Amino acid sequence: MLRGVTVVTGPRPCKARQPPTRCGAANTGGPTAPKLRLTFFDFKSFVEPVRLAFHMGGIEFEDVRVTFEEFAAMRDSLPFGQVPILEVDGLVVSQTLAHLRYAGRLAGLYPEDPVAAMLVDECLYVVTDVEAALVPTMRMRDAAAQEEKMALRKELAEETLPRWCSMIENRMASNGWSHAAGDELNVADLFVYTLGLWMRKGVLDGIPTTILDGYPKLWRRGQGGSQPEGRGLERTALKPRSRGSWFGSGRGSMSGLVR
Numbered sequence: 001m002l003r004g005v006t007v008v009t010g011p012r013p014c015k016a017r018q019p020p021t022r023c024g025a026a027n028t029g030g031p032t033a034p035k036l037r038l039t040f041f042d043f044k045s046f047v048e049p050v051r052l053a054f055h056m057g058g059i060e061f062e063d064v065r066v067t068f069e070e071f072a073a074m075r076d077s078l079p080f081g082q083v084p085i086l087e088v089d090g091l092v093v094s095q096t097l098a099h100l101r102y103a104g105r106l107a108g109l110y111p112e113d114p115v116a117a118m119l120v121d122e123c124l125y126v127v128t129d130v131e132a133a134l135v136p137t138m139r140m141r142d143a144a145a146q147e148e149k150m151a152l153r154k155e156l157a158e159e160t161l162p163r164w165c166s167m168i169e170n171r172m173a174s175n176g177w178s179h180a181a182g183d184e185l186n187v188a189d190l191f192v193y194t195l196g197l198w199m200r201k202g203v204l205d206g207i208p209t210t211i212l213d214g215y216p217k218l219w220r221r222g223q224g225g226s227q228p229e230g231r232g233l234e235r236t237a238l239k240p241r242s243r244g245s246w247f248g249s250g251r252g253s254m255s256g257l258v259r
């Protein structure tokens with residue numbers, strides 16, 4: 001039995017349902033709202049922005065958290081052998097960015113304008129690139145690999161991450177954007193925010209928690225900026241539209257989001 005969440009006994013096969021022909025309207029619990037189940041491990045990772053987008057839009061979804069053992073048991077039944085998966089009325093879909101854009105459309109956090117949407121996509125892929133630079137060092141767990149890992153982290157802290165952060169900062173500044181990819185809060189901000197929290201948390205040896213301090217547009221303290229930090233975020237940007245606060249809700253790792 002899972003810890004306080006619904007057990008996934010194996011998603012239905014993709015062929016069970018045909019994809020909808022158009023994007024659904026906001027799913028705030030109406031009779032035609034699709035039934036949504038998001039399945040991942042019980043940590044934030046890159047799935048957190050999807051959960052946040054659903055939450056901000058007041059969109060009902062089942063937040064299924066599986067253990068590694070449960071994932072191993074279900075892996076062969078998954079379309080690409082990976083989590084996260086999002087089930088939409090039984091249709092099983094993989095890939096976080098697909099989930100995030102879908103959640104953003106339902107929640108009104110993804111632009112309809114094609115160019116504005118492309119700019120959001122640009123930011124999402126930039127964040128994916130930054131993440132991709134960090135992830136290999138996460139896998140270096142053996143004692144023998146520590147020296148190499150710390151050398152790579154030093155390069156990340158002193159060169160790679162500052163270069164990416166400067167480019168995002170400059171992109172915002174030169175376009176006069178108040179947010180990560182435009183003038184309104186959207187899923188790009190949620191993605192940048194989640195990555196930023198992780199980088200600043202002190203859990204990545206060799207990456208200083210001050211890593212984003214020199215980028216006031218990218219990571220602005222207090223309220224009103226692209227990535228308002230901490231409790232300011234709870235009060236403003238991530239305020240859910242129709243339900244109680246995500247923060248402090250005691251839902252697994254979610255309550256720790258702003259720590």
Ligand SMILES: N[C@@H](CCC(=O)N[C@@H](CS)C(=O)NCC(=O)O)C(=O)O
Nearest residue numbers: 045046081082083084094095096097
């Ligand atoms: N590009 C995929 C990556 C998903 C992914 O790597 N998931 C990992 C868990 S964090 C997984 O399921 N790994 C198992 C495997 O690939 O066998 C996404 O964004 O959803």
